[in-house]
Amino acid sequence: MRDNYILTAESVTEGHPDKLCDAIADRVLDACLKHDPAAHVACEAMATAGKIIVAGEITARRLPDIPAIVCRTVRETGYSCDYEVEAVTHDQSGDIAGAVSGSSEMGAGDQGIMYGFACTETLQLLPLPVVLAHRLTLTLTNARKLGTIQGLGPDGKAQVSVEYRKGRPERIAAVVVSCQHDVVGTSSISLAPPQAAGLAHYAVPPLPTKSERLCGGPFRSYPWGPRRDPAERLRRGEEEGMERAESLPKAGTQQSGISSDEARYVAKNIVAAGLAERCTVGLAYAIGRAEPVAVDIELHETGRYPEAILEQAVRQVFDLTPGGIIRALGLDRPIFAPFCNYGHFTHQDAPWEQTNRAAALAKACEREAR
Secondary structure (H helix, E strand, O other): OOOEEEEEEEEEOOOOHHHHHHHHHHHHHHHHHHHOOOOEEEEEEEEEOOEEEEEEEEEOOOOOOHHHHHHHHHHHHOOOOOOEEEEEEEOOOHHHHHHHHOOOOOOEOOOEEEEEEEEOOOOOOOOHHHHHHHHHHHHHHHHHHHOOOOOEEEEEEEEEEEEEEOOEEEEEEEEEEEEEEOEEOOEEOOOOHHHHHHHHHHHOOOOOOOOOOOOOOOOOOOOOHHHOOOEEEEOOOOOOOOOOOEOOOOOOOOHHHHHHHHHHHHHHHHHHOOOOOEEEEEEEEOEOOOOOOEEEEEOOOOOOOOHHHHHHHHHHHOOOOHHHHHHHHOOOOOOOHHHOOOOOOOOOOOHHHOOOOHHHHHHHHHHHHO
16 A cells, blocks of 8 residues: 555435435435335435436335435435426346245345445444545535535535545545536636635645645536436445445345445444454355355455454454345345435444454454464
């Protein structure tokens, strides 16, 4: 790993078209799980000019009113629901359903590799740029809802670049803020430089050394929101950070969704136990198989034990099968929508953010090292 580098992370507000699609798909999933904890949901949402499409495979005892969920989500986000809404769903493939549920132990619903990451840079055990970018967009949204800055719309995003020296955050190199805003006459009501600087100062506290902040517009009016940007998102398909800091979850009972939550859960417990300062966990699955075909743990030269010992300890402490993950994290409950915005892995009350396996992991490593 390089000693000196710059890492950049981006976050979007709840009115960004990508995040709006996330929220719609999350709410569809929760509505299915509310009436059927065994529902199989692989839900996608797409927004483009004047139209929102929800599609995918949903097998549940009760199919929710998807157009109503879309309109309610759009209105609560801050837009008027004058979109054409189309829902195109069908049952899960019989072949896949048989592979998943054809034995006593639930098999994986898809093949794939999911990653989870944790580090000691922040209280959330996430990279500093990720946490600051999410904090900045949350501050931007609060400024809109509370009227602190007049004329803001629901769509916006922020980007934070942090310079690292010898692997440690040294200074904030740049902060970029973009926001939807009203237009009055020929002039725009925007996040002017003084307001942007104040917003960034509140949301992004300075590091010990001098930081240069570059806070931007746009300072003209452009079309925003889902009418501007075609957006397509798998349920919780949000890229949260850099490298593999937060992987790309898919859908509630789809293997990629539950496994990315589990990968983060494992990585965070390893770091919380003091077994490493940085940890990346990779889990690979094959359709129909319950056990992962590969468990990869990388400690980035910061571990107390070799990776091989950590892998054995993880297999002892965590049930990495789909059924075991669902049971341990309670992923058959309608809990996903509240964790949609401002970082799926920054909400400390989320089940995958708990560090209740840290002590057991430390003891397992001690046993394996003897």
